[in-house]
Amino acid sequence: xxxxxxxxxxxxxxxxxxxxxxxxxxxxxxxxxxxxxxxxxxxxxxxxxxxxxxxxxxxxxxxxxxxxxxxxxxxxxxxxxxxxxxxxxxxxxxxxxxxxxxxxxxxxxxxxxxxxxxxxxxxxxxxxxxxxxxxxxxxxxxxxxxxxxxxxxxxxxxxxxxxxxxxxxxxxxxxxxxxxxxxxxxxxxxxxxxxxxxxxxxxxxxxxxxxxxxxxxxxxxxxxxxxxxxxxxxxxxxxxxxxxxxxxxxxxxxxxxxxxxxxxxxxxxxxxxxxxxx
Amino acid sequence: xxxxxxxxxxxxxxxxxxxxxxxxxxxxxxxxxxxxxxxxxxxxxxxxxxxxxxxxxxxxxxxxxxxxxxxxxxxxxxxxxxxxxxxxxxxxxxxxxxxxxxxxxxxxxxxxxxxxxxxxxxxxxxxxxxxxxxxxxxxxxxxxxxxxxxxxxxxxxxxxxxxxxxxxxxxxxxxxxxxxxxxxxxxxxxxxxxxxxxxxxxxxxxxxxxxxxxxxxxxxxxxxxxxxxxxxxxxxxxxxxxxxxxxxxxxxxxxxxxxxxxxxxxxxxxxxxx
Numbered sequence: 001x002x003x004x005x006x007x008x009x010x011x012x013x014x015x016x017x018x019x020x021x022x023x024x025x026x027x028x029x030x031x032x033x034x035x036x037x038x039x040x041x042x043x044x045x046x047x048x049x050x051x052x053x054x055x056x057x058x059x060x061x062x063x064x065x066x067x068x069x070x071x072x073x074x075x076x077x078x079x080x081x082x083x084x085x086x087x088x089x090x091x092x093x094x095x096x097x098x099x100x101x102x103x104x105x106x107x108x109x110x111x112x113x114x115x116x117x118x119x120x121x122x123x124x125x126x127x128x129x130x131x132x133x134x135x136x137x138x139x140x141x142x143x144x145x146x147x148x149x150x151x152x153x154x155x156x157x158x159x160x161x162x163x164x165x166x167x168x169x170x171x172x173x174x175x176x177x178x179x180x181x182x183x184x185x186x187x188x189x190x191x192x193x194x195x196x197x198x199x200x201x202x203x204x205x206x207x208x209x210x211x212x213x214x215x216x217x218x219x220x221x222x223x224x225x226x227x228x229x230x231x232x233x234x235x236x237x238x239x240x241x242x243x244x245x246x247x248x249x250x251x252x253x254x255x256x257x258x259x260x261x262x263x264x265x266x267x268x269x270x271x272x273x274x275x276x277x278x
Numbered sequence: 279x280x281x282x283x284x285x286x287x288x289x290x291x292x293x294x295x296x297x298x299x300x301x302x303x304x305x306x307x308x309x310x311x312x313x314x315x316x317x318x319x320x321x322x323x324x325x326x327x328x329x330x331x332x333x334x335x336x337x338x339x340x341x342x343x344x345x346x347x348x349x350x351x352x353x354x355x356x357x358x359x360x361x362x363x364x365x366x367x368x369x370x371x372x373x374x375x376x377x378x379x380x381x382x383x384x385x386x387x388x389x390x391x392x393x394x395x396x397x398x399x400x401x402x403x404x405x406x407x408x409x410x411x412x413x414x415x416x417x418x419x420x421x422x423x424x425x426x427x428x429x430x431x432x433x434x435x436x437x438x439x440x441x442x443x444x445x446x447x448x449x450x451x452x453x454x455x456x457x458x459x460x461x462x463x464x465x466x467x468x469x470x471x472x473x474x475x476x477x478x479x480x481x482x483x484x485x486x487x488x489x490x491x492x493x494x495x496x497x498x499x500x501x502x503x504x505x506x507x508x509x510x511x512x513x514x515x516x517x518x519x520x521x522x523x524x525x526x527x528x529x530x531x532x533x534x535x536x537x538x539x540x541x542x543x544x545x546x547x548x549x550x551x552x
Contacts, residue, residue: 023361027354031372034430037387038379044390058396098283105280120284127291129480129536131488133505134525137512138294141301141522161290164283224382224491229512238382242491249386257383264378268371 038261045254055248067251071259074252080240081256087152087236088220091159096213098160099167100205106168107175127165135162136229143230150232158230159220166219167212174208218264295529302523325523329507336503339418339493340486343425347433347482348475350426355434356467359441373434381428385495388424389415392496416498424492429485433478440474441467473543480539484532504528 045068048061072078102120111117127135139158143150182204186196202209224238231239241253302322304315326333358369376384391398392414402408414420444467452462490505497503504524511521 023353023357027357027369030350030354031369031375033350034372034375034427037384037391037427038375040391041379041383041387056390058390058393058400098286101279102283114280120280123287123292125536126533127287129484129532130295131484131505131528131532133488133490133508134295134298134529135291137508137521137525138298139290140512141298141518142290142294144518145297157290160286164286168283218377222377222380224380228509238380241380241386242382242495245386249390253383253386257379257387260380260383261378265371265375268374268378272367272371 041254042258042261045251045258047251049251053248054250056251056254067255071252071255074244074250076240076244077237077250077252077256080235080237083152083234084221084237087155087159088217091156091163091220092213092216094156095160095163095167095216096209099164099212099216100171100209102164103168103171103175103208104201106172107178124165124168127162128169132162132223132225136226139226140229150230151234154230154232155227155236158226159223162223162226163216163219166215170212170215171205171208174205174211178204214267221260298522299526301518302526304519321519321523322527325520326527329504329524332502332504332507335418335501336487336505339422339425339501339503340483340489343422343429343486344433344479344482346422346426347430348437348478351430351434351437351478352475355437356441359438359444370435370438373438374431376427377431382491382495385424385428385491388420388427389495392420392423415496416500418497418501420496421493421501421503424496425486425489428489428492429482432482432485436474436478436481437471440471440477444470476539476543480535484535487531488528 044056046063046065047056048064048066049055049057050061105114106117106121109117136158139154139161142148143154148154178201183196183200186200191199222238223236224242227236227239228242235243237256244250245253300315303317303319354373358366358373362369379387390396393399394413394415399408399413403410403412414423448470449462449466452466457465488505488508490503490509493501493503493506505528508521508524508528511517511524
């Protein structure tokens with residue numbers, strides 16, 4: 001049985017519809033679903049609130065910039081936000097340096113010079129795959145056992161612990177295509193190891209290092225589970241919000257959420273344009 | 279060069295895990311809080327039995343949420359990988375968009391959306407699709423919805439990586455051998471993406487299984503998950519031995535999943551999908 005030309009053409013149109021119409025429509029619907037709660041958050045950060053109870057509510061009471069003017073009116077919220085920023089910067093710096101060094105070692109050296117390489121790789125992997133609650137709980141156990149007061153120090157220790165593996169993996173991926181001949185050329189021209197690293201190696205792996213650092217910062221600023229176990233009286237941003245919103249959400253939370261979103265997405269889109277230029 | 283990071287992970291990751299294992303083998307007196315090493319492996323099956331209901335709930339919720347995510351993500355990952363063209367990176371950022379809002383905040387927004395006077399419920403009630411005392415918040419559905427939303431990027435990205443990596447020449451070969459598009463999809467693309475599907479499953483299921491934020495914010499006091507129990511044992515009742523035992527079980531389940539993956543899909547490491 002053969003199909004007429006018009007039937008074949010009709011079939012082709014149908015198939016093309018799947019790739020050109022159904023699949024894109026579906027995909028945009030998924031994207032809409034992903035964006036939807038964020039849109040709700042942004043819109044309701046502009047909603048007026050009935051006098052008295054300063055909590056976000058569904059009834060639309062009119063648009064206002066009040067919460068953007070009064071973004072710092074909740075001292076606990078603001079303090080926890082700055083604590084998170086500080087924590088993010090400190091732990092990112094440490095994790096990026098340690099993770100980059102480890103990535104270089106993993107790519108360059110094999111068992112005779114680097115004993116225990118397989119174990120290190122396995123530890124990195126387990127670290128990434130382990131449920132966060134297990135890591136947080138085990139750290140709490142250690143801090144309690146050795147009477148280490150919970151505070152900024154324990155937070156930094158914990159945040160570096162869970163982000164260093166991500167930095168290592170990211171930098172290592174970038175190092176995979178690294179041409180050692182460029183370093184050898186530097187040595188041949190009389191450069192010392194340190195200046196070779198600074199002037200040749202580091203600039204070449206910089207995109208990977210930056211990507212790792214961004215990842216570490218994002219993980220740190222967003223972390224709730226581990227931080228909840230290891231923070232003391234001064235809680236970082238997610239932990240503070242979690243505790244402060246059990247009865248209702250103050251509108252400032254949505255303002256902070258919107259601000260973090262705008263900065264984050266702005267950075268991501270900027271990096272998209274920057275990498276395109278390369 | 280590997281020493282600083284290695285030491286950091288040894289002292290703050292490996293040793294704590296072993297200390298937790300040893301803690302789970304101790305017996306603590308509830309009165310004084312003092313623990314003595316008794317090497318009693320009995321605590322592990324004991325806690326599993328004691329919190330069987332919470333384990334089952336976690337398993338159910340995490341599995342359903344992960345399956346929903348796989349079903350939602352596969353077509354969009356396929357579309358971006360094969361039809362994304364020059365806009366691939368833009369669509370990838372759109373897939374990651376939930377991650378640009380804090381985890382706790384986006385869960386709170388879902389609480390806001392699903393609350394009894396929120397527009398989701400109001401809409402359904404105004405159209406008489408549900409009864410007036412219908413609610414989602416505080417039920418398992420809300421928890422699953424939250425888990426599915428929060429962990430969707432963990433599913434979509436590994437799927438995208440797996441599909442993107444498929445050699446287009448293999449597909450051309452299938453067409454040269456007179457495969458139609460349906461057969462090319464079902465017999466070439468799907469089988470080649472299976473390792474990615476399993477990676478996506480694990481990378482979504484493991485964090486969802488141990489999650490307690492969604493359960494506490496969206497599920498209320500009902501349908502307690504195992505993460506909530508662990509958190510309470512450590513932070514509220516200070517029953518470290520019990521909490522440690524549960525954590526060990528949770529970790530063991532995750533590691534068995536990963537080990538199984540490595541054995542079955544061998545050559546390719548799950549790490550490639552991170």
